[in-house]
Amino acid sequence: MTETNAVAGKDMPELEKAPTGIRGLDDVTRGGLPQGRPTLLCGSAGCGKTLIAMTFLVNGATQFGEAGVFMSFEERSEDLVENVASLGYALDDLIADKKLVIDHVRIEPAEIEVSGEFDFEPLFVRLGFAIDQIGAKRVVLDTVEALFSGFKDQAVLRAELRRLFGWLKDRGVTAVITGERGEGQLTRYGIEEYVSDCVILLDNRVHDQVTTRRLRIVKYRGSAHGTNEYPFLIDDRGVNVMPITSAGLAHKISSDVVPTGVADLDMMFGRGGYFRGSSILLSGLAGTGKSTFGAWFANAVCERGERCLYFAFEESPDQIIRNMRSAGIDLKRHVDSGLLMFESARPSLYGLEMHLTRMHRDIEQFQPSAVVVDPISAFRGVESEIHSTLLRLADICKERGITAFFTSLSLASDHVNEADRGVSSLMDTWMSLTDLESSGERNRVLFVLKARGMSHSNQMREYLLTSHGIKLAEPYIGSEGVLTGAARQAQEARELSEAILRAQTTQRRQRDFDRRRGAVERQIAELRAGLEAEEHEVAMLGQQETGREAILTADRAAMATKRGAAE
Amino acid sequence: MSDAAGMEFDPAQPGYYNLRLYVAGQTPKSLAAISNLKEICEEHLSGMYTIEVIDLLVKPQLAAGDQILAVPTLVRRLPPPIKRIIGNLSDTERVLVGLDIQSGEPPRA
Numbered sequence: 001m002t003e004t005n006a007v008a009g010k011d012m013p014e015l016e017k018a019p020t021g022i023r024g025l026d027d028v029t030r031g032g033l034p035q036g037r038p039t040l041l042c043g044s045a046g047c048g049k050t051l052i053a054m055t056f057l058v059n060g061a062t063q064f065g066e067a068g069v070f071m072s073f074e075e076r077s078e079d080l081v082e083n084v085a086s087l088g089y090a091l092d093d094l095i096a097d098k099k100l101v102i103d104h105v106r107i108e109p110a111e112i113e114v115s116g117e118f119d120f121e122p123l124f125v126r127l128g129f130a131i132d133q134i135g136a137k138r139v140v141l142d143t144v145e146a147l148f149s150g151f152k153d154q155a156v157l158r159a160e161l162r163r164l165f166g167w168l169k170d171r172g173v174t175a176v177i178t179g180e181r182g183e184g185q186l187t188r189y190g191i192e193e194y195v196s197d198c199v200i201l202l203d204n205r206v207h208d209q210v211t212t213r214r215l216r217i218v219k220y221r222g223s224a225h226g227t228n229e230y231p232f233l234i235d236d237r238g239v240n241v242m243p244i245t246s247a248g249l250a251h252k253i254s255s256d257v258v259p260t261g262v263a264d265l266d267m268m269f270g271r272g273g274y275f276r277g278s279s280i281l282l283s284g285l286a287g288t289g290k291s292t293f294g295a296w297f298a299n300a301v302c303e304r305g306e307r308c309l310y311f312a313f314e315e316s317p318d319q320i321i322r323n324m325r326s327a328g329i330d331l332k333r334h335v336d337s338g339l340l341m342f343e344s345a346r347p348s349l350y351g352l353e354m355h356l357t358r359m360h361r362d363i364e365q366f367q368p369s370a371v372v373v374d375p376i377s378a379f380r381g382v383e384s385e386i387h388s389t390l391l392r393l394a395d396i397c398k399e400r401g402i403t404a405f406f407t408s409l410s411l412a413s414d415h416v417n418e419a420d421r422g423v424s425s426l427m428d429t430w431m432s433l434t435d436l437e438s439s440g441e442r443n444r445v446l447f448v449l450k451a452r453g454m455s456h457s458n459q460m461r462e463y464l465l466t467s468h469g470i471k472l473a474e475p476y477i478g479s480e481g482v483l484t485g486a487a488r489q490a491q492e493a494r495e496l497s498e499a500i501l502r503a504q505t506t507q508r509r510q511r512d513f514d515r516r517r518g519a520v521e522r523q524i525a526e527l528r529a530g531l532e533a534e535e536h537e538v539a540m541l542g543q544q545e546t547g548r549e550a551i552l553t554a555d556r557a558a559m560a561t562k563r564g565a566a567e
Numbered sequence: 568m569s570d571a572a573g574m575e576f577d578p579a580q581p582g583y584y585n586l587r588l589y590v591a592g593q594t595p596k597s598l599a600a601i602s603n604l605k606e607i608c609e610e611h612l613s614g615m616y617t618i619e620v621i622d623l624l625v626k627p628q629l630a631a632g633d634q635i636l637a638v639p640t641l642v643r644r645l646p647p648p649i650k651r652i653i654g655n656l657s658d659t660e661r662v663l664v665g666l667d668i669q670s671g672e673p674p675r676a
Contacts, residue, residue: 106634113665116600116654121591122623122635129627151637 015222018066018138018174021059022052023361024241028217028226033198038165038175040195042186043202048213048234049178050075051087052202053140055239056176058089060138061099066174068138069130070102073146077102087238101130107150114153120160124167131173139168139175148189158194165194186218197221203229208381212351215241231353233361242357253277258370258403261300262293264463264472268448270455274429276369277401278452279394281424283408284433288444289465290407291315293433294372295324295331296470297405301370302334309368310342311359313378317342328467341366347378352389355379360396370403376423377409387423394426410434428452436484443484446472462488584608584616584666585645589630591623591638596655600639603656611668641665 019032026032033039033056041049057068072080080102081091094100103126130136144161151157168175177195179187186192192199199218204211214229232241256276259266266272274280284290294310301308312320320342321331334340343362350358363371373393379386390406397404406427424430430449435442446463448456462473462484476483476491483491588604590597601620608616623630623638633642636653643650643666652665 103631105636107636111651113650113652113661114654115652115659115661115665116603116657117596118637118639118654119596120636121638122589122630122640125591125623125627126630126635129630147636 017223018060019064020056021063022055022239022241023364024230024232025052025215025239028215028228028230028241029198029220030224030226033174033176034220034222035174036169036172037197038168038177038195039198039200040177040179040186040192041200041202042179042181042192044181044204047181047202047204048232048239049202050080050142051084051234052239053142053176053178054080054084054089055087057100057138057140058084058091058094061094066137067099067134068101068140069127069134069136069173070100070140070142071127071130071144072102072104072142073107074143075104077104080104086236087234088236098134101134101136103127103130107146109150112150114151117156119156120147120164123160123164127168128171131171137173139173141175141177143178143180145179145187145189145191154189161191162194207351210348210351210354212353214353231351231357233354233357235358237361240357240361242353242360252401253398254401258304259300260293261296261298262470262472264461264470265293265446268457268459268461268472269429269451274403274451275453276403277398278428279397279404279406279426280429280431281406281408281427282431282433283410285410285435288433288435289327289463289470290409290433291320291374292324292327292329292465292470294374294405294407295320295327295329298340298370298372299329299331299334301403302337302339306339306369307366308334308340308370308372309362309366310340310372310374311362312342312344312374313347314375316344326467327465328469341368347380352379352381352385356389356392359393363396363400363402367400368402370405371397372405373407375407375409377407387426390423391426424449438484439487441485443488445484582615583645584612584643584668585619586616586666587619587621587642587644589621589623589633589635589638589640589642593622597622597639599655599657600641603659603662604641607656607659607662611663643667 014031016035017029017032018035019026020029041053043049054070057070060066060068070080075083084091091100091102095102105123105126127139131139144164147157147161148154165175165177177191179189179191181201182188182190186199186201196219198220201216201218203214203216205214213232213234215232216229217225217227230241232239234240254276257269257271257273258276259273260269282290282293298308298310310317310320315323317335321335324331331340335342341362343359345355345358347355349355359373376386376390379389394404396402406423408423410432427450429451431446432449433444433446435444444463444465445460447460448458450456459475461475464471464473473484473488476488586604586608588600590600604618608618621629623635629635639653639655641652641656641662643652650665650667652662654661656662
């Protein structure tokens with residue numbers, strides 16, 4: 001909401017504005033109400049006209065150093081002080097500090113007898129006196145139209161009102177004039193024709209027995225403004241307007257990864273966790289531990305010293321803390337250290353818009369780095385509205401780089417139910433929890449449907465909610481799908497026994513072989529011994545032969561010698 | 568800016584009228600109201616009334632204090648209950664009805 005009219009801004013000074021200090025309203029009016037001019041605030045009974053007008057004055061006095069005069073034509077001063085005390089405004093203090101004057105103009109039609117001409121100069125006198133008393137810069141006339149019920153001579157009244165609004169402009173005060181919504185026109189007596197610089201319309205619609213307050217800027221002379229209907233909220237923390245961010249896709253993204261809080265689950269993602277600032281949907285059947293995953297995630301966020309905001313729509317904070325203690329998470333210490341904040345509310349308490357406005361305000365105030373919404377399926381309403389609400393919530397988080405973790409209850413055993421399908425396109429990461437029924441038991445199974453921007457496991461993994469956290473079991477794929485629980489254990493046992501059997505077989509084979517090798521080696525040794533014996537014998541024979549040959553030769557020589565001698 | 572008339576009467580006396588006329592400046596309307604009021608009082612309440620004229624431009628704090636919304640406003644402070652009449656008091660009949668003054672013979676039928 002920071003885009004200003006650059007072309008106009010160079011040629012002429014931007015219209016001066018008086019900030020209201022109301023979160024969101026200053027955004028949609030691009031800075032506040034037109035300074036020194038009257039603004040008409042109209043709406044039907046119970047829309048919060050008086051409260052918004054009073055907030056304008058109180059914020060002016062406390063935040064912007066501008067004193068204010070509240071001229072009430074309906075409520076008595078004491079009633080006003082009491083009524084806005086519920087918003088945390090201490091009007092008595094402001095009055096004592098000379099920052100606020102409340103003037104109640106009592107109109108008693110029954111008491112007024114008219115004889116001849118008159119005018120409303122005392123109104124000017126009163127206002128002027130009050131403004132001068134405290135140097136007021138802001139004025140509220142709540143609901144000036146009440147004059148019409150007291151005076152029948154409308155011609156005089158209209159002329160005087162026209163004069164009054166002109167006079168307010170001359171005095172240079174920023175005025176808010178409230179008016180009751182009329183048939184076919186903005187106000188019952190058509191005073192919008194006198195106050196035309198800025199007109200804000202309030203509305204309080206009931207849909208499905210749930211009311212939603214909405215605000216629209218009908219016109220704003222000399223300034224750009226948001227044109228939509230914006231939901232707003234009035235509660236003990238004042239008035240909040242929810243600016244709808246329609247653009248929403250210009251946010252910066254991060255490649256940082258934040259752990260899921262479950263070590264085994266981290267392993268299923270290529271980057272070891274979720275991207276920071278992404279939105280994560282965890283859908284699952286009842287009792288599959290969606291909240292437990294959410295709590296582990298919150299726990300991981302807080303353990304890194306970051307803040308986490310937990311919106312619970314089904315359980316009270318105390319209940320969550322107690323239940324999660326059994327799952328091995330001590331959330332209490334994070335609450336105590338101020339890192340974790342719970343915001344619990346029944347979904348039926350307000351309409352979707354109001355929930356969104358409230359969450360938006362809480363996020364603005366707490367500035368968390370992660371948000372858990374448990375569960376989004378608690379919102380009931382038209383699907384398109386839920387979709388747009390979640391879209392805006394996701395955008396609010398993305399804009400601020402907040403990692404958003406949503407859980408959603410799937411109704412049917414079908415893990416992709418209608419609502420999930422609707423919101424899944426908004427989600428960067430989607431995991432599904434389901435349970436498989438086999439062998440007379442139900443076992444919980446988790447799988448990752450998508451994880452934008454990172455690889456992820458395609459396996460269905462059985463997980464166990466233990467008192468030390470969530471453990472993912474090794475996957476077993478049998479002929480009928482993933483094996484879980486007892487079947488998985490049986491499979492594990494079977495594999496174990498088969499392994500033993502295989503080991504035994506191998507050992508036996510080894511022994512047999514060893515034995516055979518021994519036998520063969522013995523045979524080889526025997527043969528070699530026989531061979532050696534034979535070789536020895538042959539050698540002996542050779543030697544004997546050589547010896548005999550030598551003897552024979554010697555004998556022959558001796559005989560020859562003998563014969564030679566004789567010859 | 569207050570002037571009183573007929574002070575010789577005892578305020579506690581029954582039938583005594585204490586009237587206050589609020590005006591804002593010496594406008595024709597104010598002056599007409601003052602003269603109209605004096606005329607009516609002289610005629611119908613001779614010697615039984617006091618009139619106090621208050622100019623709100625001089626005493627602006629009284630505008631809020633006395634819940635004055637239009638001028639001229641005539642307030643009957645006594646006898647009770649308090650009654651208010653706004654306008655320049657040109658319609659004598661309405662003034663008499665408003666002040667609850669029996670106008671002698673007619674026009675009360």
